[in-house]
Amino acid sequence: MAWREDAARSLTETFDGAFDSPGVVVGAACVDETGAGTGVSPDDAPADGRFEIGSVTKTMTAALLALLADDGALSLDDEVGRWLSAGPNSGITLRQLATHTSGLPRLAPNMDLSTVDPANPYAGFGFGRAEEGLRQATAAAERPWLYSNFGYHLLGLVLERASGQSYQALVTRRLLEPLAMTCSGVEDAGAGTRLPGHAGGGEVPHWDHPLGAGGVEATVADLGRYAQACLHPPGTPLGAAITAAMAPQIPLANGGRQALAWQVRPDGIRVHDGGTGGFSSAVLVDEGRGRAVAMLVSSGVGYSTALGRAGLLALAG
DSSP: OOHHHHHHHHHHHHTTTOOSSTTOOEEEEEEETTEEEEEEESTTSOTTEEEEOGGGHHHHHHHHHHHHHHHTSOOTTOBGGGTSOOGGGTTOBHHHHHTTOSOOOSSOTTOOTTTSOTTSTTTTOOHHHHHHHHHHOOOOTTOOOOOOHHHHHHHHHHHHHHHTSOHHHHHIIIIITTTTOTTOEETTOSOSEEOOEEETTEEEOOOOOOBTTBOEEEOHHHHHHHHHHHHSOOSSHHHHHHHHHHSOOEEOTTSOEEOSSOEEOTTSOEEEEEEOSSOEEEEEEETTTTEEEEEEESOOSSOHHHHHHHHHHHHTO
8 A cells, every 4th residue: 555545544543432522524645756545534424515715714724825926916024004093003124024023913913812602703804903913913022023913914904905906716716726726615615515613522613713813624535636736836927926825035033944824844844734623734744755745624723733642653654
């Protein structure tokens, strides 16, 4: 059995029985130089089941940012004040937003966690609220590395204004469709069967997402196609943009490096995970071994780290 098929089977079997909710679906796609292998558990789960991929969406936002830069629609070194009403934060650059070095907090200052619905915390917090929060935010001195969902939400709005398209349309037309990710999309775009998310022993509502920071839903096979494009970028402008997004930008304290959205481990493996109220995800790209892994679980109880660790073991064989 080829590595890709054996690894996909092993990854799904690893998590059998690991969840506190009935009906949880686990999926894995493993890619090598010969193609992709996929596995889904349980066996009767719909093959076109769509999962929320959470913050793995950020890697797609980063690719779109690089793509629009190549188009000449914007520059990574544009100040955010060119595109947004930013108040005292106008001098933050798009590159800083994309590398989590803007100094902006993880969440917008006008997002009051004491009043949000924990089952759908971003409900009603769209681009307009995010832009308002940008004017209110106090950026950390000297702009240290600080992971920021808020920053990527703002990037989603920048992409809309620079392209003249909605984020949903942009990601569909410039990334999902060219990669034949036909069962994936944002909100009601794309085909596929929307799976229920799980937490705390039962099903939970889908989130309204901060687009750019999250929002894409994908099937296991489609996320495998994305992982394959990251491992072997096509010879197209999109492929060049994916390559640019994965290029290291700044050093990190752990010995790794920060790319646009992606983190590059000291061993060179690119990683990003994601989590929402009812879903967990991880994508790992190992150029050295010529392998990539994408994992999705319809449970949101903090499984992203476990998926990443399992993916590292699978890459190593």
